Amino acid sequence: MSTSVVHHDFPYAEPAPPPPPKIVLLAHTDLHGGGPCGCLLLHGDLGDKPMPPKKKVSFLPETNTMVHTYPPAPQPTPTPSSAVVPKIPPPCSVSRNPLDDKVYSASLSWSTDKISEFKAYVQQLADENLDTNQSLTSQSADRVTKVITMTLLRYPELDNFKEHWPLRCVLIYHLKNRSRAAKQSIDRKITNLVRGEGSYFYSNSNGRRKIMAPVAALARVHFRFRNKTDVILLDHLLFIHLLDVSPRQTLFVPSTSVQALFSTTAKGSSNTPQTRSRRRSHDDEEDRANNPVQRQPVTLPKVRLVVVPDPTSPLELAQEKNYALRSELSAAQESAKHQAAQLEALRAQLFQQQATIDNMTQHEGEMEPQFFGDQEKIDKMTKDVSALYPQLLASQKQLMECNKEIDRLQRLHEERTSEALQLRHQAQASKSPLQAPRRGKRTNLTPVHNISRRPIEIPLDPAPIPGSSGRAEAATTAPPPPSTDPEVEQIAQRVAALLKDSFVTINGKSPKSKPSKKKTIECDYPKEVVTYVNNKLRQITLARFDVQQAGDFAFHVPASARLAKACGDGLNNDPPAGLFQWDFSDGYGKSRWNDLMMQKIVNLFLRDDGANGVLTEHGVHRDFLEQKLGEQLGRYRTSWKAYQPRFLEAQGRMETQAEAHARALGANDQHLLSSRSTTMKTAKFTKRKDTVDKTIEIKKLDGTAQDIATWERLLEMLILLGEQGMSSEDEDELEVDGIKIPVFIVKICIWREPRIVDYLRLVDAQTAQFKGVQRPRGPKPATRVRKPGNGNGVAKAPVGLPHSLYNEQWLAAASPSYLKELKVSKEAFELFVAATGRMGS
Numbered sequence: 001m002s003t004s005v006v007h008h009d010f011p012y013a014e015p016a017p018p019p020p021p022k023i024v025l026l027a028h029t030d031l032h033g034g035g036p037c038g039c040l041l042l043h044g045d046l047g048d049k050p051m052p053p054k055k056k057v058s059f060l061p062e063t064n065t066m067v068h069t070y071p072p073a074p075q076p077t078p079t080p081s082s083a084v085v086p087k088i089p090p091p092c093s094v095s096r097n098p099l100d101d102k103v104y105s106a107s108l109s110w111s112t113d114k115i116s117e118f119k120a121y122v123q124q125l126a127d128e129n130l131d132t133n134q135s136l137t138s139q140s141a142d143r144v145t146k147v148i149t150m151t152l153l154r155y156p157e158l159d160n161f162k163e164h165w166p167l168r169c170v171l172i173y174h175l176k177n178r179s180r181a182a183k184q185s186i187d188r189k190i191t192n193l194v195r196g197e198g199s200y201f202y203s204n205s206n207g208r209r210k211i212m213a214p215v216a217a218l219a220r221v222h223f224r225f226r227n228k229t230d231v232i233l234l235d236h237l238l239f240i241h242l243l244d245v246s247p248r249q250t251l252f253v254p255s256t257s258v259q260a261l262f263s264t265t266a267k268g269s270s271n272t273p274q275t276r277s278r279r280r281s282h283d284d285e286e287d288r289a290n291n292p293v294q295r296q297p298v299t300l301p302k303v304r305l306v307v308v309p310d311p312t313s314p315l316e317l318a319q320e321k322n323y324a325l326r327s328e329l330s331a332a333q334e335s336a337k338h339q340a341a342q343l344e345a346l347r348a349q350l351f352q353q354q355a356t357i358d359n360m361t362q363h364e365g366e367m368e369p370q371f372f373g374d375q376e377k378i379d380k381m382t383k384d385v386s387a388l389y390p391q392l393l394a395s396q397k398q399l400m401e402c403n404k405e406i407d408r409l410q411r412l413h414e415e416r417t418s419e420a421l422q423l424r425h426q427a428q429a430s431k432s433p434l435q436a437p438r439r440g441k442r443t444n445l446t447p448v449h450n451i452s453r454r455p456i457e458i459p460l461d462p463a464p465i466p467g468s469s470g471r472a473e474a475a476t477t478a479p480p481p482p483s484t485d486p487e488v489e490q491i492a493q494r495v496a497a498l499l500k501d502s503f504v505t506i507n508g509k510s511p512k513s514k515p516s517k518k519k520t521i522e523c524d525y526p527k528e529v530v531t532y533v534n535n536k537l538r539q540i541t542l543a544r545f546d547v548q549q550a551g552d553f554a555f556h557v558p559a560s561a562r563l564a565k566a567c568g569d570g571l572n573n574d575p576p577a578g579l580f581q582w583d584f585s586d587g588y589g590k591s592r593w594n595d596l597m598m599q600k601i602v603n604l605f606l607r608d609d610g611a612n613g614v615l616t617e618h619g620v621h622r623d624f625l626e627q628k629l630g631e632q633l634g635r636y637r638t639s640w641k642a643y644q645p646r647f648l649e650a651q652g653r654m655e656t657q658a659e660a661h662a663r664a665l666g667a668n669d670q671h672l673l674s675s676r677s678t679t680m681k682t683a684k685f686t687k688r689k690d691t692v693d694k695t696i697e698i699k700k701l702d703g704t705a706q707d708i709a710t711w712e713r714l715l716e717m718l719i720l721l722g723e724q725g726m727s728s729e730d731e732d733e734l735e736v737d738g739i740k741i742p743v744f745i746v747k748i749c750i751w752r753e754p755r756i757v758d759y760l761r762l763v764d765a766q767t768a769q770f771k772g773v774q775r776p777r778g779p780k781p782a783t784r785v786r787k788p789g790n791g792n793g794v795a796k797a798p799v800g801l802p803h804s805l806y807n808e809q810w811l812a813a814a815s816p817s818y819l820k821e822l823k824v825s826k827e828a829f830e831l832f833v834a835a836t837g838r839m840g841s
Helices: 103-109 112-129 141-154 157-158 162-194 215-220 275-288 314-430 486-498 527-543 550-555 561-568 592-609 614-618 621-642 657-702 708-721 756-769 807-812 815-823
Strands: 043-045 200-203 210-215 222-225 229-230 249-252 304-309 731-734 739-746 781-786
Touching: 043 314, 103 739, 112 141, 112 162, 141 157, 141 314, 157 162, 162 815, 200 739, 527 592, 527 614, 527 621, 550 621, 561 657, 592 614, 592 621, 657 708, 708 739, 708 756
Parallel strands: 739 781
Antiparallel strands: 043 229, 200 210, 222 229, 249 304, 731 739
16 A cells, blocks of 8 residues: 655645655554544545535525424412412513513513613623523523523512513523524634635644634645545644634534535635636645655545534533532522511511510400490390380370370360350451440350361451561551440450460451562463473484483583584584584584574474474464573583583692582482472472462352451462472471371571461461362372471572561671662561461461
């Protein structure tokens, strides 16, 4: 076997004679290196025919699609005493833009500065503890756990998120960007080396001598060929460290079956066929000049370039492990400090709770004697109540007997009063101005019992009270001439003694005062027609506006100001035919938009009424319909306005919608109470007026009644007072003998003349006699309780009444401005006095 040595023309080698040829078996060759390294002796089978060099440099392709899968989180073992708290899953937007601050701001509720600080801290930990040239899935599980633990110690709120997805997203995309940049840098450096634009480090076997040489020198290594087998034997250990790359990445020249292929004939950036031919001829000439023995050119095999990791020494492994252990130790120390602080806080809390328990135990011990003492008092009071219960029953029985006796005495009092009234009436009737009863005769008087349903007779005729109306002129009447008959005088004295406290004289010939005129309707149509018009307009409006009642307009959506203004300007912006919507702006009464709406509703009214309807029969005009509809519109707008927010001057802000609704609901409740009170006053006034009208009618039919003028005077007083002159009442319950009876607590009208109460009692007593007067509608009859402690009414006094109907003390205390608003009438209306002893029943 012949051995041929090819002289390696290394540019930095010192010239020396070639070594003598030495035959060494391949199996006996041995290479000594400074440490463990990769394979130095590789075998590769070459083909029968030489392969042309590749024109394109190719590297090991990496998968562009990076799939990051999180390791499944350990499932906690459910315990019966603790409930599993769900973790917050990642949002859908995190996959599109995981580094967007808005995603973390919405999920973590952090500020932008805190999010930037969090990202910087995680990236710093990744650079210190992880391999930035690899993705997260290729990292060591212990190091990833270490980074997560250190981050959770600083940001414990991340533990509430599923698989700590905010932290993992930052790690994934930080390592992805770093590994991508490193790979691009490596690819760029390798490409430059292949094109001859880079350099490598060449060192001897012991690693002490390092010389920089161009990549073109890679083609000058020693080769030996045998049996068509490419055997590459390096004289020295060749390292090619890429510039600005971690020293763990090392380039060396193996044989075939490697990943990154390039041709050893490349000696520059140009790779054209002419350039390769010239370079091959130049190399052959240099070889023949340096080695005269070897005359035949050497065909260089295809050599491939691969990047492999440099084996790490045990010292580096130990240092790396030591660093990891130190980091874990520091993290464990921080966790221990945190747990110690929590333990101290728990101990302080436990001590405080123990002190509270001790105080409660001591207080319980102090309260125990008091509890037993109170229990003894309760037992004693129970015994006393049991002993007093029979006495209570006896007292109730005695009270019932007393009530019966009072009823009997009241009936007897009424009978005696009726007898006295009848006696005086007969005495006055039998008296003649020219003839008197004979002296010594006694006239038998038949008592008249006022217990039937016949009308109550007021004993005296109306007569003015001297000085009762300080500003009105009192009607003067001449007193009757005194009688000289001793018997008549004796009878008069007896009657006066019996009825001393029961009545005063009434003059029935006082001039009648005209009542104040009622409020007249603006039109001459009958009341039934006006009611029909209002109901029909309301029915059409509610149906077209899709509401159930007038109060529902509080939530009506009015027309916008822009549309209403455009309609008012006449710019052909009339509302559509099928649109029903009010304009509730400040000028709603003059709004053309509302005029068009009312015209549509009136047209619907006229269409439904027809040619032979009520309107045609009574000649109702269209203007009257629009007037009534405008009044309803005002009420609708009032309901809507009450629910709109108002400005709070005390707080300097507008009301919220909830506050406005609460205020409107309260005002609505107050309005309902006021309406109910007004309804009760109206019913009371109507009932009393019907009673007086019926009484006058019955007395006129009788023909013998002497107090018709008095009842007519009562009717005039009622008409003057009106509905507002009636007192208010509150519903209540009164318990009598264990039975709850509904009663009405009468509020006192402080503005009204106190003597009017006696006249109204007289009317109410007559109402009780007429069971047929009771209306089927309205509240059922109930006992009315009037006493000084009931309180005063809150209704305003009616205006325009005569001076005699107002309370003198109340008028004296009123301000001049209020008296001006009250408009007291100068019309004379003299009150009368009557026998009031029976009016309280």
